[in-house]
Amino acid sequence: MPGKLKVKIVAGRHLPVMDRASDLTDAFVEVKFGNTTFKTDVYLKSLNPQWNSEWFKFEVDDEDLQDEPLQITVLDHDTYSANDAIGKVYIDIDPLLYSEAATVISGWFPIYDTIHGIRGEINVVVKVDLFNDLNRFRQSSCGVKFFCTTSIPKCYRAVIIHGFVEELVVNEDPEYQWIDRIRTPRASNEARQRLISLMSGELQRKIGLKVLEMRGNAVVGYLQCFDLEGESGLVVRAIGTACTLDKLSSPAAFLPACNSPSKEMKESPLVHPPSHGCRSTHNSPIHTATGSRLTQNFSVSVPTLIYTGMGSGSAGKEGGPFKALLRQQTQSALEQRGGSPHRFCRRREFPFFTLTAFPPGFLVHVGGVVSARSVKLLDRIHNPDEPETRDAWWAEIRQEIKSHAKALGCHAVVGYSESTSICEEVCILSASGTAAVLNPRFLQDGTVEGCLEQRLEENVSTRCGFCHIPYDELNMPFPAHLTYCYNCRKQKVPDVLFTTIDLPTDATVIGKGCLIQARLCRLKKKAQAEANATAISNLLPFMEYEVHTQLMNKLKLKGMNALFGLRIQITVGENMLMGLASATGVYLAALPTPGGIQIAGKTPNDGSYEQHISHMQKKINDTIAKNKELYEINPPEISEEIIGSPIPEPRQRSRLLRSQSESSDEVTELDLSHGKKDAFVLEIDDTDAMEDVHSLLTDVPPPSGFYSCNTEIMPGINNWTSEIQMFTSVRVIRLSSLNLTNQALNKNFNDLCENLLKSLYFKLRSMIPCCLCHVNFTVSLPEDELIQVTVTAVAITFDKNQALQTTKTPVEKSLQRASTDNEELLQFPLELCSDSLPSHPFPPVKEHLESASSNSGIPAAQRATSVDYSSFADRCSSWIELIKLKAQTIRRGSIKTTVTVEKASPVGDGNFRNRSAPPCANSTVGVVKMTPLSFIPGAKITKYLGIINMFFIRETTSLREEGGVSGFLHAFIAEVFAMVRAHVAALGGNAVVSYIMKQCVFMENPNKNQAQCLINVSGDAVVFVRESDLEVVSSQQPTTNCQSSCTEGEVTT
């Protein structure tokens, strides 16, 4: 009996009138947990009942505590007939199960009914007494903290990052059970809500168990999703990154966190067992993507891409030199750990990390985006307790991702995420991430001193290090155009870099970033089962290719050379496929200047055609020039001598020596780079291509004063003020005609997205100057002719004037630092040489330990981690071969200008947090901020209260009366926000960070005057303190004046 749950029902207010005769309500409350139910007295004739109940006590297993939600039902007592339900409140008590989070849940909760929406509020107090359970075989995982945030939460320090955890549970969907034919919609909805709540509880518990097994105590970047598979069931699946976190308690360590986060992070060593980090990959046999398809269900394998700039393919198995380097580092790491090597014994199957932001130095190189998709036919899940099929499907996809990463010479995948798109019985599973090489030094169990020593060099080197190619230059997985890094001049970099992660805080960026989207529709014939799946999988590669081409074109048009936060969504509908890719384009100082876009006609003899072409060309050139101005991209010209500076020989040699990777077949076939043309060439050979060019030019830049990005923060802006506005916008359009063409479809979709963005800019105009951050588009195809786009983002204001000041100082600093860097960097290749020839790519732990000693204490070597560069370029893969004949030929741009090292400003956006806003006067009680970001500008998060994960269904049979579909959904989303805020407030919090609306499934039937909508949201409930308040507080007393629950001492300054 390891836990006692205590609940008290205090009062209600604003209840609806349930008795027409008296215009009053006789309300009472049922409190249910598991199979136990308690009731309050009936409070007669009041819309504001005061129950003031006793404490209802439930004695339960902690396993149940984790799985079950507390269910509170408010009813109207009726003497003669059945009692009418007013509504319900589900309370997830998980936040009460770990010590540091909330201690009590107490507050007003909206009473929610799936048919009527919010009907009044109820005041509830919930407490849990947990008894320690030392049973080793326990099924519960109380105490494991969950975070949606995809970086190390602000008031914690990562001791060890263990790696990937995943789990899924399946069940029958109550809506598709036979009983649904005889029960009311309300009963059906409630059954569903309850089931999903139970399933997420169970899922979280199971993941928690895995974390405990790995000896972690937290899951960061927890992402839970639902697959509504209809007839075949309901799947709830989750992925995350297991970590061991330490609460930062010393004020000294804490304060810098808010002033300059990067610095603080460096002091707290990020540790990470090398097992999965760099070697686990190699432990399991490499499956090639197409090789091992499960056949129990029909499944079609889709050729997959490795987005490395452009192109795809699985190729070289590994990059030699840095492997050696890694080994070295791992060894040193191990030694510093002072030995508890047993930790490394466990090897994770997948070296994946759902994190998108890392402490400086953690990320050594980035290879590029890896993604895999697979089309499956859904089949009824026969045995929900053994969801093997679904597990196998995902395992397959992950395997593929892993091998792609390897092909890029990377041992890990960061910024990893998974998604599905379901239409009838067809399901597309997608996974994507960024292949990367991680710093083994972070794989150690933190000796702080060691890290401190290394801090400086590390800081310097990472500024461009992550751009350097991880694969072997002589055995590139694809033909890439490499150049020497424009920052350090030592290592090779690709011409373009695509990633799914956030821009590293210490990356040097020139100018500002911008949101770049590729949008695409493809018609497909309606078909059944296998034929349908085949049709879809045949279309997918073309879509991927085109999405990629569009991204590339738009990136060039913006004059930029890298994409961050890339997210490609492919949505399947009855008669079409939609592709939507969003990313944030930036100009990385370390990468070469992108070439322009050249248009080439196919029929050069036609005079008017020529004229047309040249006209287009001019337009494109103008646009590029305009964009460069708009985003302040003005990389300084580099003098010849610098360009010509040779790379140290030894390094090249070492690479040669080490190239043991074989290139795959695809690579040899690849020939996308026709010679060494400077520019990106668009061949206009048919109307399609013409359309493409037109659509390139139709994207309108945001109005002045506005910026937008889909990453956490906008590169190039570092002076946020405190005003934030999170919003969700939904649009559904009905496609007009029957005989739609791909072009018309594309145009409609494009207009839809563009208009939506325009509307956002207009609505938020009062916030100018401001930036839309974390812009998250989701496309779905609810019906034949309907396209639904959902956007969630946050608008943050910034101070134009301060921007100028802040950028100055870092630049100056970097000047000095850069020069010293260079000298030190030179030593690196030598270092590398000495450690050449990694006989085995994944040396046993012991070896690491030994060689570590040679490294430690030599700063230069340490810096080398970040100095080895991976590059990256355009490439293609096998499937591209298939469509090579089609339209565009893509080439990589050549270098026109280069960036001097001196001009690099080390921290563009890392600084933003110390630009606190002027004191915010309007801080009123009860305001709960919501943001998709992991932080709140101008404020410091002092406490994480637990994860918020809520699922709601709303249904109506009086759609017209509720203001039509717009009125219905508008009210529902507002209600969802309200319920999230109420739960956060009841936990004692004042904000939700890393908020995400994971699902918004909307179905309507206007003829029947009905509509239904399902929404799933999640985020982290936190307590934050304004920096301005903090100063005041600290000058007086070390205690805080924040919420009562926030009693941590670390607020002291």
Next chain:
Amino acid sequence: MTSELDIFVGNTTLIDEDVYRLWLDGYSVTDAVALRVRSGILEQTGATAAVLQSDTMDHYRTFHMLERLLHAPPKLLHQLIFQIPPSRQALLIERYYAFDEAFVREVLGKKLSKGTKKDLDDISTKTGITLKSCRRQFDNFKRVFKVVEEMRGSLVDNIQQHFLLSDRLARDYAAIVFFANNRFETGKKKLQYLSFGDFAFCAELMIQNWTLGAVGEAPIDPDSQMDDMDMDLDKEFLQDLKELKVLVADKDLLDLHKSLVCTALRGKLGVFSEMEANFKNLSRGLVNVAAKLTHNKDVRDLFVDLVEKFVEPCRSDHWPLSDVRFFLNQYSASVHSLDGFRHQALWDRYMGTLRGCLLRLYHD
């Protein structure tokens, strides 16, 4: 391609003041969009008409959802659905309960009933205020009336507490409720020159001095169904006013009163001779108004009577306002020197308020 659904929901509810005004003014979405286009917003922001349409729809939907809460403003403060900063909440409420001068003049003193509501069509045509806006304003009056009708205590405080209005607006509503309750006639042609402000001013003075609450004689037994403290005139006081009749009925007293006033004002009044000639008429008028107030019908005609019996005669003789003030002051004060008159306190309670009202009503 048609837009089926188009919504925007912010964690903090976005309120566009301009659109709110258009909504309050009762414009349809189409009209509101047209008006916004005319305001030049498209040029300023570079937006398109479609964007404007979508934005306007969104705001209208939000306002529509908020309207239910605005009917009971404390609900707006406690509700959880819309997160609105307090300053914005105040603005929403204040603007929602604001009314048009032209409209309020039409319904001031009328019974706030269905019958009057039917006349809103005519009022709308007459004033050029949209019917929708007329309805909102009328419903606001009625709602406030209903809520405070049965309440005890200060009318202004009650309104402020239940509708969270600014002091100024709460006072106006107190006047409206007071007028509606006592059904003062304000619509006659000869009263047309008076503004709502004039009436509100008078109402406030009357509430302060002529109602039960004014005297501070709060009934000891709170359960007793006494007249509302601030809404109804003090019946006993009205009854007593009959006693003032002696001032004009007793010829000696009237003469003495006149001579006292004339002596005091001689040389100080530009219109002295006119005053002297008219004194008895004016005095009779003012005292008779008082004496008649026992009848409900005469209470309703109070303002008509005041204008007929005092304002118009003075105006026809072109009294400057300063002279009116001199006269009324002296006229009230002199009564204290009338030895035979015993109702000094009553006179002061009556005349103190009336003097204030008359001075306010005396303009062109």
